[in-house]
Amino acid sequence: MTKKTSAAAPVLSARALNRATLDRQLLLRPAALPVKAAVEHLLGLQAQNVKPPYHALAARLGGFAPEELSGLMADREVVRIVTMRSTIHTHTADDCLTLRPFVQPARDRELTNFRAGLAGVDLDRLAALARDLVEAEPRTMKQLREALAAEWPGADPQSLAVAARCRLPLVQVTPRGLWGRSGQVALTTAEHWLGRPAEAAPAPESVVRRYLAAFGPASVKDMQTWAGLTRLREAFERLRPELLTFRDEHGTELFDLPDAPRPDPDTPAPPRFLPEFDNLLLSHADRTRVVPAALHGRAWQGNQAFRTLLVDGFLAGVWKTEADALVVEPFGTLDKAEQEAVTAEAERMLRVLDPGASYDIRFGTVVDKR
Numbered sequence: 001m002t003k004k005t006s007a008a009a010p011v012l013s014a015r016a017l018n019r020a021t022l023d024r025q026l027l028l029r030p031a032a033l034p035v036k037a038a039v040e041h042l043l044g045l046q047a048q049n050v051k052p053p054y055h056a057l058a059a060r061l062g063g064f065a066p067e068e069l070s071g072l073m074a075d076r077e078v079v080r081i082v083t084m085r086s087t088i089h090t091h092t093a094d095d096c097l098t099l100r101p102f103v104q105p106a107r108d109r110e111l112t113n114f115r116a117g118l119a120g121v122d123l124d125r126l127a128a129l130a131r132d133l134v135e136a137e138p139r140t141m142k143q144l145r146e147a148l149a150a151e152w153p154g155a156d157p158q159s160l161a162v163a164a165r166c167r168l169p170l171v172q173v174t175p176r177g178l179w180g181r182s183g184q185v186a187l188t189t190a191e192h193w194l195g196r197p198a199e200a201a202p203a204p205e206s207v208v209r210r211y212l213a214a215f216g217p218a219s220v221k222d223m224q225t226w227a228g229l230t231r232l233r234e235a236f237e238r239l240r241p242e243l244l245t246f247r248d249e250h251g252t253e254l255f256d257l258p259d260a261p262r263p264d265p266d267t268p269a270p271p272r273f274l275p276e277f278d279n280l281l282l283s284h285a286d287r288t289r290v291v292p293a294a295l296h297g298r299a300w301q302g303n304q305a306f307r308t309l310l311v312d313g314f315l316a317g318v319w320k321t322e323a324d325a326l327v328v329e330p331f332g333t334l335d336k337a338e339q340e341a342v343t344a345e346a347e348r349m350l351r352v353l354d355p356g357a358s359y360d361i362r363f364g365t366v367v368d369k370r
Helices: 014-024 035-041 052-058 066-074 093-102 104-114 123-136 141-151 157-167 190-194 204-215 220-227 233-242 336-353
Strands: 078-082 088-092 170-172 187-189 244-247 253-256 272-274 307-311 314-321 325-330 360-363
Touching (some): 014 204, 035 066, 035 088, 035 093, 052 272, 066 078, 078 093, 093 104, 093 190, 123 157, 141 157, 170 190, 187 190, 220 233, 233 253, 272 336, 307 325, 307 336
Parallel strands (some): 325 360
Antiparallel strands (some): 078 088, 170 187, 307 314
16 A cells, blocks of 8 residues: 655645646656766656657757767667666666666566466577577567477467566667667567676665655555556665655655656646657656646547646546647647747647658647547
């Protein structure tokens, strides 16, 4: 259960939590960080599809050019790998080699969902064989399934490939993920791609500090949601003497770094266009600091997330691009000033991501995506 803290701890409103989180997510004002430093600070970027990391940085960094992230990927300074919540993230090489071991218990737990398809399979042997295969040459998931199924013809081929992904730190090799390029998903090990061994999992306390710096103030359950892990309370308790504690409006205990920014709740928050699956919307157990309760579920349809729009720091709509237009679909009425601010931010983002193109900015009808 989420721990309730004493009434003596200061209360942070949803708006105060919103502004603190936006500041740490580099969304209150354009950040002057280098791209690699931003990826590191944010503990990676959701990368289920190719474009979201680029959209995420366009919303956060001043002077960002997509070629910067693409160049880092081509130089193997950042990589695409399954980490938090069993989803693909773009990480720095250093974080790839440390955060993946940190969340490995979750990948081991994920394997229990595939027990029926792995009956009789020696997982250590499978991991060794899969490593040999992908380090000989990058393999697609189809190729991996076929090769492993030849060794275990009685097993479920998809389960065999998932087991390889869970047991090994498999990265997607370029050109997959490069800006303006195409390429199917092909995998090799992080160690082989980066030319150095994986490191031991970092101490949980160090990751707690980094999580709070990027997503705080936050509860234990919030961080467990972000990481896809359990049993992190002990790490928070060991850090308690050096952390500040607050409570939200429901009485849930929140932890924070003493010197982390906690802006005035009335600090202006410009509109921001975020990609699908942005970590801002996925990294807390209680998402009301960004998603008003009345809009719960509006940014999703089944397993598919929509690109989202923030107005005044909170979820306010979804957006999409068409052949010649960026279409904004607000969940409520935007006044004239809000529409002008949203239009200006849309134009800025398009200049970053597609400077040679000409788009109309259109406002669609209010839609319910549920």
